[in-house]
Amino acid sequence: MDLETAFTGIIAITRHSFKKLVFSRKAIITLLVAVFVAAVMGYAGTQDVDPLPDGTDMLDTLILFFFMPVMAMIYGASLIRDEIDDKSITHVATAPLDRAFSYAGYYIPLASAVAVSMFVVNTAGFLAFFAQNDLGGEALEVYLEFTVLVTVGAFVYSALFLAVGVLFKKPVFFGLFYAFIWEGFIGSLPGAIQKFSVKYYLRSVGADWVDYGRMSTFEEASDPLASGLVLLGLLVFFVIFGAYVFRETELT
Amino acid sequence: MEATALSKWYGEVIGLNNFNLDIRHGITGIVGPNGAGKSTLFKLALGLIKPSTGTMSVLGQTPWGNPGLHSSIGFCPDYESLPSESTGREYLSLVGGLHAMKGAALSGRIAEVSHLVEMNRALDRKIGGYSKGMKQRMKIAGALLHDPDMLILDEPLSGTDPLVRKDIIDLIKRLNKENGHDVIVSSHVLFEIERMTHDVVLIYKGRAVATGDISEIRDLIDKHPHNIVIDGEDIGALAKALLDEQFTVSVSYNDGRKGITVQVSRPDDFFNRLPELIERSGASVTKMYSLDENLEAIFRYLVGR
Numbered sequence: 001m002d003l004e005t006a007f008t009g010i011i012a013i014t015r016h017s018f019k020k021l022v023f024s025r026k027a028i029i030t031l032l033v034a035v036f037v038a039a040v041m042g043y044a045g046t047q048d049v050d051p052l053p054d055g056t057d058m059l060d061t062l063i064l065f066f067f068m069p070v071m072a073m074i075y076g077a078s079l080i081r082d083e084i085d086d087k088s089i090t091h092v093a094t095a096p097l098d099r100a101f102s103y104a105g106y107y108i109p110l111a112s113a114v115a116v117s118m119f120v121v122n123t124a125g126f127l128a129f130f131a132q133n134d135l136g137g138e139a140l141e142v143y144l145e146f147t148v149l150v151t152v153g154a155f156v157y158s159a160l161f162l163a164v165g166v167l168f169k170k171p172v173f174f175g176l177f178y179a180f181i182w183e184g185f186i187g188s189l190p191g192a193i194q195k196f197s198v199k200y201y202l203r204s205v206g207a208d209w210v211d212y213g214r215m216s217t218f219e220e221a222s223d224p225l226a227s228g229l230v231l232l233g234l235l236v237f238f239v240i241f242g243a244y245v246f247r248e249t250e251l252t
Numbered sequence: 253m254e255a256t257a258l259s260k261w262y263g264e265v266i267g268l269n270n271f272n273l274d275i276r277h278g279i280t281g282i283v284g285p286n287g288a289g290k291s292t293l294f295k296l297a298l299g300l301i302k303p304s305t306g307t308m309s310v311l312g313q314t315p316w317g318n319p320g321l322h323s324s325i326g327f328c329p330d331y332e333s334l335p336s337e338s339t340g341r342e343y344l345s346l347v348g349g350l351h352a353m354k355g356a357a358l359s360g361r362i363a364e365v366s367h368l369v370e371m372n373r374a375l376d377r378k379i380g381g382y383s384k385g386m387k388q389r390m391k392i393a394g395a396l397l398h399d400p401d402m403l404i405l406d407e408p409l410s411g412t413d414p415l416v417r418k419d420i421i422d423l424i425k426r427l428n429k430e431n432g433h434d435v436i437v438s439s440h441v442l443f444e445i446e447r448m449t450h451d452v453v454l455i456y457k458g459r460a461v462a463t464g465d466i467s468e469i470r471d472l473i474d475k476h477p478h479n480i481v482i483d484g485e486d487i488g489a490l491a492k493a494l495l496d497e498q499f500t501v502s503v504s505y506n507d508g509r510k511g512i513t514v515q516v517s518r519p520d521d522f523f524n525r526l527p528e529l530i531e532r533s534g535a536s537v538t539k540m541y542s543l544d545e546n547l548e549a550i551f552r553y554l555v556g557r
Contacts, residue, residue: 005352012349016335023337090333091343091394094298095350096323250301252262 009097013105017079021113026075030117033067034124042128051133052142056213058129059146060206063122065187065199068153069179071121072114076161077171080106084166084251093251103243107162115154122150138212145209152231153202159235160198163242166249194220198234201227253297253402253436258306259458260292267292269458271306275436279428281445281466282438284455290438291330293455294406297436298327311402323351326395330407330438333391336380340371340390343379344397351398361397368431369393369423385416392423396433403427405437409444421447442466477501478519479543483511489533497525513543 021027041058049055080103083089092102126146130139164178165171187197194200201222206215208224221227253275260267268289282290295301296308299315299322308314313321334343341362348358366372369389374382379390388408395403405424409417425448427433439445445452446466454462454469462469482490483506491503491512499522501515516522519542530537 008352008354009350012346015349016338016346020335020337087329087331087333088335090327090329091347091350093300094322094325094327095347096319096321096352097350098319252295252301 006097006101009095010101010105010108013092013102014109017106018109018113021075021079021109026113027117029074030071030120033071034121037062037067037121037125038128041125042132045129045132049133051130052138052212054213055126055129055133055139056142056210056215059122059125059142060210060213060215063118063125064146064149064153064202064206065183067121068118068150069157069183069198071117072154072157073161073164073172073175073179075114075117076110076158077165077175079110079162079165080246081165081169081171084249087251089251099247100243103162103166103239103246107159107239107242110162111155111158114158115151118150118154119147122146142210142212145206148209149202149206152205153198156198156202156231156235156238159238159242163238163245166242166246190220195222198231201230201234205231253311254307254309255293255296256307258296258308259304260296260301261304266458268296271458271460273453273460273463275453276451277434278451279424279435279437279449281449281452282436282455283440283442283445283452284438285440288440288455289458290440290455291406292458294327294404294436294438297404298322298325323398324401326398326400326403326433328388328391328395328403328405328408330410332387334379334382334387334394337378339378340366340375340382340393343390344375344393347394347397353398361399365393365396368396370419384411385413385419388412388416388420389423392420396427401434403433403435403437405435407438407440409439409441417444424448442469477515477517478522480514480516480519480522481506481511481539481541481543482514482537483539484535484537486533486535487512487537490530490535490537493529493533497522497529499525511539 040062041055044054044058080089083092093099095102122143126139126143130143160178161171161175164174168174183197183199187194187199203215203218204221204227205224207218207221210216222230253273255271255273258271258273259269271289271293273293282293284290292301296303297310297315299318302316310321311324315321335346338346344362344365345358348354348361353361362375363372366375369392371386371389371393374386379387382390392405392408395405408420408424412420421444424435424437428435437445437448442452450466452462452464452466452469453460484490487510491505494500494503494514499516499518501517503512503514505512514522
């Protein structure tokens, strides 16, 4: 298989998958989450708050560490698994394209869709809260920092949940456990155990950038560069692992 | 396509068992009842699953872990695999992209193939709105798009009405005769395969029970006692007339005495004599069908069970 064949095939799957993601019911979930986040943060903004630290904490808790893994799970865990289950994967599986390359055609649109989705949610929450209090340069700085963090998170969590969807026949069960129990609970425990969560490394990177709220005083943070490299390593590992599993999976 | 001592188990369930096969050029029919192993054979041929034991070779290559082989094979599955939210053109563009086709060459080929399967006027409609027959044609178009040497069509006639069946049968014959594609086509209805080819492989419970010219297999089948149901008025006189014939093994009344089930040893003789017997007995036949259309019964007979 030459590179041109691989490239054309990846583009074909990317286009098809992106359209599927954007025009699916999942897009409605994004809008509902954005409305929910805007309502919660909008209401919080009407209370007696210290805008920069309190707004930053809300973006931190509500968006980056709750909806971020949840949305990646909703989009990612079912993307390939649904196609395997309803057998619409057939045209990909019978193409002259190594399935490891096909996997890239799923990962790229998934990570992009999750990133766009989280961008919408992040923007809705930010505007709902800060528009009432402070839309100055410092607030915009916080917004940009969180936009970068959710984008990085989108790529790492998408890699994780896409691999989960290929590995498990019922990926949602594992996904729910991981998103809520592991990331939500284990990732919040004090001590070294939190280092086994993606959340810890995102927070470590954020601690170096963000000047307000709890994130700025995250005492257990690792070195930001090392944390960034760990996130990159996790992304690469999950993509390669998922591609390998997809390649070796029997499509019965 | 060649298979030697090929077996595939799904846990404790046997898909194929010590299966041997040698398919040459032309149209070959794979016939067997549901669950016989036809789809398992095709999945092995396409490298979608790997053999538990034995070897398989398609166009001289091992299918598992060999995606390059797919450029020489077109596959039409027996299940719904088309993206219902896409139009026919979008689906074919996706398939073309997966086969490294693009631009004007792809557009031209889409036009050519859709014309061949007579779907050119429905190309820009959503697949979700297609009839069963249109979906079958679109799947065949997807299989044909990259002009493969070999076409594997899994139950392409299933769920289609008689008119569509005739069209698809004609298309399959044309694909071989005029376009030079080797075709392996499966069905659980022997006479449908008979209309496409004389080369058949009969599969039953994961084994190839008979291979060769369909007429030889027909002879075997014709030796098997056939059960024929006849419904109508004044059927008693016909029953008596049938009992006097040499080919009749037994006659029994069905519920309500409006019909009989006749077991015959020589179906051809039965069908030749029947019009005369009906006329002589004064019976009025409203419906007649063979219970042995159920392929399962014939296969049980062929494997001596």
